[in-house]
Amino acid sequence: MAGESFVRHFRESSPYIHRFRGQIFVINFGGDAIADGSVAGIAQDLALLNSLGVSLVLVHGAGPQIDAALARHGLESQRVGGQRITTAAIMAALREAVGGARLEVEAILSEGRLDSPMAHAGLEVIGGNFIIARPLGILDGVDYQYTGAVRRVAVETMRRHLDADEVILLSPVGVSPTGTLFNIRAEDVAVAAASALGAAKLIFYTDAPGVVDAAGQLTRQITLSEIDGFLDIPQADPAVLEHLHSARRVCSAGVDRVHLIPRRVDGALLRELFTRDGLGTMISRDPFEHLRGARLEDIPGILALIRPMEAAGILVRRSRERLEQEIDRFIVMERDGKIIACVALYPYPEFSMAEMACLAVDDAYRRQGRGEALLEYCLLQARQQGLRRLFVLSTQSSHWFLERAFQRADISDLPMPRQALYNLQRRSAVFIRSVDET
Template sequence: MSAPTEFVTWFRSAAPYIRTFSGQTFVIAFDGDVIEEGNFTDLTHDINLLVSVGVKVVLIHGARPQIERAIKAKKLKPVMSSARIRVTDEQSLTCVKEANGRLRLEIEALLSMGLPNTPLAGSPIRVTSGNFVIAQPKGVINGVDHLYSGDVRKVRCEAINKRLEDGELVLISPLGYSATGEIFNLTYEDVATEVAVAIGANKLIYLSDQAGLSDKKGNLLQELTTSALKLQAKNKTKDPLQDRIKASLIKASEGGVDRLHVIDRKINGGILLELFTHEGIGTMVSRDPLETIRNATLDDIGGILSLIEPLENEGVLIKRPRENLETEIQKFTIVEHDGLVVGCVALNPFGKEKIGELACLAVHSSFQYAGVGERLLKAIEKNCAKQKLTHVFVLTTASSHWFLENGFRQTNLTALPKAKANLYNYQRNSKIYIKTIK
């Protein structure tokens, strides 16, 4: 496939996401390492693109490496409590304020460049900051006074949402202000969580130093439910930052944020690859499973057509007019993944002969090896049993091996109901396979 053709294919597949995301609010959180490593310039391209398609963006930055460098420069001794939290005294607070101030100005400058030599040149992002976060001291934990280290007490969500509605990008530093005029050092994870929940964000996205969340063997977990993440989070790791991100994801999800993502910050275009492709590149967390198998409705016809039309054009499936789909939609079962129809199948029952025909089995190209076909087959077999059918058959020209691998055996016309056998197309010369319903 040529590069232009690949772009067209990708852009078409991204269209549903663009339509869905327009008008939504994303909170994107990252530590100061993104700036240290020089990756933020690439990130500004992705952020600008999100804004250009109508996404409202809130950026929450951390500043750990910058604070540590400032503390070291002043020859101060960093103090971490047993709770793995920085103890911020007056001298350290000066470093915290200086590091965050410099970092915020640097981020604003990079976001204001207007992206020269790109299609988005001349359209700089309007950035706003402010005292959006009210904080309170952490107090004494395990006998240690954390002094100017604090927690988020309140988020001025109305002020943030007003800036977003005005088309501005909101940039928030991990600092909080008290009613008495004090400043507190906050974790950026705490700020990201509380802001995302308070403003009703649709997504909370973390740019991490890892590919995403992993299982015990180090394998990337592409999808997780909140309940599964809670079980995983019970086992603390040696990385307090990853543990804080997990805690943040759980709290944000339970607070109403629909989707949560963890992405490798070192991948150029990582946000776009995660949000605008079916496969993604990191981990996505949701309250409910992303995949559902259900009976199709008239609203699913567009999704079904997008699956079967390429196969019809290749001659793998017989062409079905849209009108036929509308009248037979009750026969279809679909697999839906995060709102996208990724698989479909139909069952034509012949009640008198106690046999059913499996028809119109199609799976999205991005999910070919994800077990979607097998799950659809199980749904059809369950449906057959419910209708007291003893066998299911299929006519195929291209998927013989798959059906054999899934318990079918080859047969001939005599095994088919007479009504179906009389319609057999000898020109297509389809092979016939049958399976016993147990």
């Protein structure tokens, strides 16, 4: 049983493995992960991603390490607007702390003992002056001194290292063209790197499980347009809010997806990336699942979707050959490479009508509004083609259509070509509605 489960899960992960190969992921984890040792588990997952052909840019924080260094030197720092004011003395202690944190991460990423999960990983970790900084300057009368912001990212140099299969490790510091070091928030470094590189994903390890709604429930998926609805939740984690602001910036800059995953869950990165529903929260630039015209390569997915409904007598049986001939009539809903719903639209322009047929939704995704989305898409397509009415033939879903403004009709109300194809043995009921009804 355990073996069967392993095989099933491994097969389900294969589409993700193929898709991620050659993509750039920027991954940010804080100094807490270094301090409590959880970075060791993260490193194992990173080594696996690297072995699968994913290009990795890692950005580490060093908050606890900086605080500890300041305490050792008897220094106190002030924060304004979430930014640490970095004096010359604080900058000296910060360099010590960040350097130590970076070396610790490099050591963990370089581990390769035969009894280690990273055996033979062979990660080649590279660093350098990839982040060009500028001083944050004086804002609202506050001089931030050696606190800086990202001025530029050395994209071409970074791409050469990534093409050589090297893992880039970035620290929360940057150097100006004058050779001055500046303290930069690790999150800002990650955002700048992901945006400049056009990364496929920006991933944040967080202390929270992800983004929660007003009721305290984890939200698995958010689109760019939905972010604002989560920013005013009173009990929201400040760090998560910061990640949401960052997600808006990078998604607007072209990064497809941002993930927030819990750092305390072992294997969180793998579970988020290689399972269909993930673990934390994903923020996407485009809808997670989308509608599009079907292609010939979608036929196996469509067949897998409709065959059980054909066997139950809900749909008319369609051969592969017929699907190939009519594939341009089909619309599919895709979720992470899997066809989870489909519908076909057959226009009869001379009668100002269109038939909606072969409406099917995967069992795991029913009662979640996907059928309605396909219906609305068909109505929109019919409207754009100047058609006035939409009809369906159904044997077992009459109430679903009646609840959505369809009216019972007769065979004689169908276009003449469709009347000639009517199957008297199935005795399907006819339903018609105006495409302009709401």
